[in-house]
Amino acid sequence: MTTTDSADVLIVGGGIIGCLTAYYLSQRGLSAIVIEADGIASGASGTSAGWLTPYSHKNDRAMLALSPTTLRLHAELAETLPALTGIDHGYQPAPYLRCAITEDGVAELLAFQSQRASESVVMEWLSGEEARAMSPWITANIIGALRSDNEPTVDSYRLTMSAFQAAEMGGARMIFGRVVGLISPGDGVATGVRMENGSEAHGDAVVLAMGPWSGAAAKWLDHPVPVTPQRGELVYLAAPGEGDGPELDIGLNLVEDGSSILRKRLSDTIVGVSKEYVGFDRSTTIGARDELLINAARLSRRVEMASISGQTACLRPISADGRAYVGLVPGWDAVYLATGHSGEGIHYGPVTADAIAGLISDGICEHDIAPLSPTRTSTTNV
Ligand SMILES: Cc1cc2nc3c(=O)[nH]c(=O)nc-3n(C[C@H](O)[C@H](O)[C@H](O)COP(=O)(O)OP(=O)(O)OC[C@H]3O[C@@H](n4cnc5c(N)ncnc54)[C@H](O)[C@@H]3O)c2cc1C
CATH class of the missing domain: 3.30.9.10 (D-Amino Acid Oxidase, subunit A, domain 2)
Known part of the structure; x- marks a missing residue:
């Protein structure tokens, strides 16, 4: 049976990036549907080491510049999320x-x-x-x-679950299903996504937060996603x-x-x-x-x-170049990529999600994510 559903924003992927994006959107009064093929936090977000460090992969300057902000957001989430959901996500500053x-x-x-x-x-x-x-x-x-003394740890499974639960309390929902393409009348406009089972979901914006599976979106976007x-x-x-x-x-x-x-x-x-x-x-x-x-x-x-x-x-x-892809996809009006965080996605989750939520709700972003723009994939060999 095919069904349709709708929200302000569709988020493909229920990992740390997708769930925190849903949370920050809900804080801005926007409704979101998280579409997840397996389960919330079933990918790396559920089984990572949960170390909040920018130094586990490449010390990319553009990513490092975002590190103090994401650490500040993590410290805030350690207060706000448990108070909302009752889930202790194990935030611990330790040497x-x-x-x-x-x-x-x-x-x-x-x-x-x-x-x-x-x-x-x-x-x-x-x-x-x-x-x-x-x-x-x-x-x-x-x-x-x-x-x-500035690299805390968290339980990333609990953090992801707590972020999703807090988003749900703000009106977000989840649909189980594998997204197989965008619904587009052309001219870089996406009105929704299509799922493997024939169902559709409609929204004004789409966020692709599919972790290591993000490369599948290249053919939907007609744009490289080298993850x-x-x-x-x-x-x-x-x-x-x-x-x-x-x-x-x-x-x-x-x-x-x-x-x-x-x-x-x-x-x-x-x-x-x-x-x-x-x-x-x-x-x-x-x-x-x-x-x-x-x-x-x-x-x-x-x-x-x-x-x-x-x-x-x-x-x-x-x-492909050790830096995450965060921002509007070239050639599309309201389709965003938030992926490719390599071994640091838990650390950079909050700043990524807050940036995407700000872009969608206000059209501006207070964090410097310009160097992370997916436009640079146009010149990447995949
Ligand atoms: C062993 C290990 C240790 C790590 N330790 C750390 C650490 O200490 N600190 C740190 O910051 N990072 C760490 N990381 C990295 C971190 O876990 C990842 O960067 C982060 O979890 C990525 O989050 P994500 O939301 O992008 O992807 P994921 O968690 O992979 O979530 C993506 C979700 O999208 C869903 N999905 C994919 N395609 C579709 C589709 N077509 N339709 C619907 N749903 C779809 C998947 O089912 C999945 O649930 C570690 C990773 C590993 C492997």
């Missing part, structure tokens, strides 16, 4: 140490520190002993570390039993190979993360699990004592 085990690693971290200082981001240098004074579990391998999936696996570690000593209550990262350990407030500790190009395959693998654990054990003695409580795999939406 994070980038560690080195070689002199080359130390040099890399010191260069990183001075680059951050030039952006007015202060990170303190610690000797290995000073690092171990913060956490006794840090191994003797570590010869130096850079301390950061590809990259699999990332995480292993969850349950703390050893009571009496086995203090918890590891800081985040750790090894600069030499990128392995990391994140202590979360609402879930077991995360060890991650792998980067694999295997298409849309979301299987977990023994190979990634073993490599992640072996590398993480070089950071913390706690790893060898813990038990494995879970393993997940999900897909990052990788853009």
Whole structure:
């Protein structure tokens, strides 16, 4: 049976980007329908590490410039969303140490520190002993570390669910279904979207927030959307039993190979993360699990004592040039792209969503997203 539905704005994709966009639109008095092929937060937004950092992928200048704003919005959401929905999404500011085990690693971290200082981001240098004074579990391998106090963590599944629930309270709705095309009378006007089951939804604006599946929209738009999936696996570690000593209550990262350990407030500790190009395959693998654990054990003695409580795999939406695509699609009146955030979509979710909601409701955006415009894909080879 085919049905039709309508709202001010149609959002394709119920990940962090789509759900926060629905929330910020609802705050501006606009109704939204989130159209989702699987489930809210069923993609990477539900299984990410939830680390609010701009440094996990490429340190793209245009993205970095948005980092203070998105951190401020995250801090606001940590107040407003739980008050609205009753869902604690585990926002936690905590120290994070980038560690080195070689002199080359130390040099890399010191260069990183001075680059951050030039952006007015202060990170303190610690000797290995000073690092171990913060956490006794840090191994003797570590010869130096850079301390950061401005990279909180969240539970990204709860954040996405909470954003959608808050949007629903403001009038948003969700439709299950896979979008297969735009409804357009021509001249760059879209009046709605078509779904695989023959249903239609109509709206004045369309936001495409399809994560790693965004490339499918290229043929609807007749415009390149160079986003590809990259699999990332995480292993969850349950703390050893009571009496086995203090918890590891800081985040750790090894600069030499990128392995990391994140202590979360609402879930077991995360060890991650792998980067694999295997298409849309979301299987977990023994190979990634073993490599992640072996590398993480070089950071913390706690790893060898813990038990494995879970393993997940999900897909990052990788853009061709390492920068997200956010803004109006060239040649279209009211069709927007909000995708390609690679390994930083949870971090940049709020600023992206607020920017798109502002563009749709007021025609202007208070954040500098001009460098993220999808116009640059016109010259990208895909
Ligand atoms: C292992 C791992 C760890 C990560 N850790 C971090 C981290 O610590 N910090 C951070 O900031 N980022 C992290 N990321 C990246 C982050 O998870 C992503 O950038 C972010 O979740 C992308 O959100 P999204 O809304 O764009 O896409 P998704 O979460 O993938 O959501 C897209 C949604 O669109 C739906 N969809 C797709 N096509 C259609 C269609 N045609 N019709 C209807 N629905 C459709 C999908 O079903 C999906 O639910 C991590 C990623 C991985 C893989």
